[in-house]
Amino acid sequence: METIKNYLESMFASLPNTPEVIKAKCELGQMMEDKYTELINEGKNKNEAVGQVISEFGNLDELGDALGISHILHDQGEAINTRQVTEDEARAFVQESAICGLIRGIGVFLSIISASGVILASAASDSDDIYMVIGLVFLFCSVAACVALCTYSNLRMDKWRFLKYEPCSIDYSTAGMVNDARNRLHGTIILQRTIAVLLLCVCYVPLIVLSMIGDGAIYSLVGVVILLLLVGFGVLILISAGARDEGYVRLLRLNSRQRMEGHYSKGQDEVYYENPTLKKVMSVYWPIVTCIYLVISFLTFSWAISWIIWPIAAIVSTIINNIFGTKRED
Amino acid sequence: MEISSDVIRGYNDTIILSLLLDSPSYGYEISKRIRDLTDDAYIIKETTLYSAFTRMEKNGYVESFAGFADNGKRRTYYRITDKGRQYYQEKCSEWELTKKVIEHFIRKES
Numbered sequence: 001m002e003t004i005k006n007y008l009e010s011m012f013a014s015l016p017n018t019p020e021v022i023k024a025k026c027e028l029g030q031m032m033e034d035k036y037t038e039l040i041n042e043g044k045n046k047n048e049a050v051g052q053v054i055s056e057f058g059n060l061d062e063l064g065d066a067l068g069i070s071h072i073l074h075d076q077g078e079a080i081n082t083r084q085v086t087e088d089e090a091r092a093f094v095q096e097s098a099i100c101g102l103i104r105g106i107g108v109f110l111s112i113i114s115a116s117g118v119i120l121a122s123a124a125s126d127s128d129d130i131y132m133v134i135g136l137v138f139l140f141c142s143v144a145a146c147v148a149l150c151t152y153s154n155l156r157m158d159k160w161r162f163l164k165y166e167p168c169s170i171d172y173s174t175a176g177m178v179n180d181a182r183n184r185l186h187g188t189i190i191l192q193r194t195i196a197v198l199l200l201c202v203c204y205v206p207l208i209v210l211s212m213i214g215d216g217a218i219y220s221l222v223g224v225v226i227l228l229l230l231v232g233f234g235v236l237i238l239i240s241a242g243a244r245d246e247g248y249v250r251l252l253r254l255n256s257r258q259r260m261e262g263h264y265s266k267g268q269d270e271v272y273y274e275n276p277t278l279k280k281v282m283s284v285y286w287p288i289v290t291c292i293y294l295v296i297s298f299l300t301f302s303w304a305i306s307w308i309i310w311p312i313a314a315i316v317s318t319i320i321n322n323i324f325g326t327k328r329e330d
Numbered sequence: 331m332e333i334s335s336d337v338i339r340g341y342n343d344t345i346i347l348s349l350l351l352d353s354p355s356y357g358y359e360i361s362k363r364i365r366d367l368t369d370d371a372y373i374i375k376e377t378t379l380y381s382a383f384t385r386m387e388k389n390g391y392v393e394s395f396a397g398f399a400d401n402g403k404r405r406t407y408y409r410i411t412d413k414g415r416q417y418y419q420e421k422c423s424e425w426e427l428t429k430k431v432i433e434h435f436i437r438k439e440s
Binding site: 067 | 405
């Protein structure tokens, strides 16, 4: 039966996604299924039954007039323009997104913990300035490493730019493969996200516990460093899990909703803004937030609290999306 | 010998309507009955059947309604309308005439 379904899907793959076409596909599917069941009941083996059903299916050209799509059946020009992403490419892309997500995550992790050297050095401030120098070196090195890692991961992803800028499509079986893989991974990604959120939630605990145990500044400063580590790990996990999922979503979104190949990601389309000013502001939203975060953090040096900007920024962006954003309907 | 689909095309509607005269039916049942009644001489393709259904529904000869199969699956059933019965009668007389005309040119002795 799977073969028959795949056959039907591939026959319909390049047709427009209209109510007539969907209805025709359902009904032809019903007929084929009925016939298949009957043939099996008559004692035919699976291969014979599948062969007979497919050979007696007929020709889609006959449906042209019934579906108002004869012009499409006879004009395949449009189909040539889209670049077909092969199954191997799809696999490679998914893998690459995961790796680059991890690299980017490590970069961000380093930038979050970058200040910890300076913090620890200031705890030991009564001794030499050498600690402070080491701390500062660590700070600049980790910021530099963050920039380097993010740039590297962007460069690595560069060869996949065509997925974003060229019209691409994936065929039905590849889309199914990607969707299955994504569903299998779903549990892992949820687990990762839960762990990350837990880390972000409990990050204050060591600081509180440590400052209760002893009253020296060293305790609370070590607490702050642990806090930064926990936040760093949390964000690292969030970024790499997000990038992994995003790889699948990008592939599944390739197929336009106007065709039958299977557009899986309902409701996950990018948000568009009607208002041009808002559109410009929103396109640099995250860089702005990053700037604010870094400026506030470096000016006040309150790394222990300034990370709260991130969750707030995320909530604000969701609110703006929901109020002003419109999802594109093709 | 296989029947040519070009010849029979004009009468697919007649065949389907005749099977709907007594009771409503659905796609596979109709194709099966056509096959059984003709002793496997004419096997209607699924796409042919479906395009006949949509065309006749557009012309008002049949109506479709949702029904359920024995296993609880949804299925589209078709029933003939009065207009469809009238069209069927016309097609029957047309066939009688056609048959009579063509008969003149068929040489039995060869």
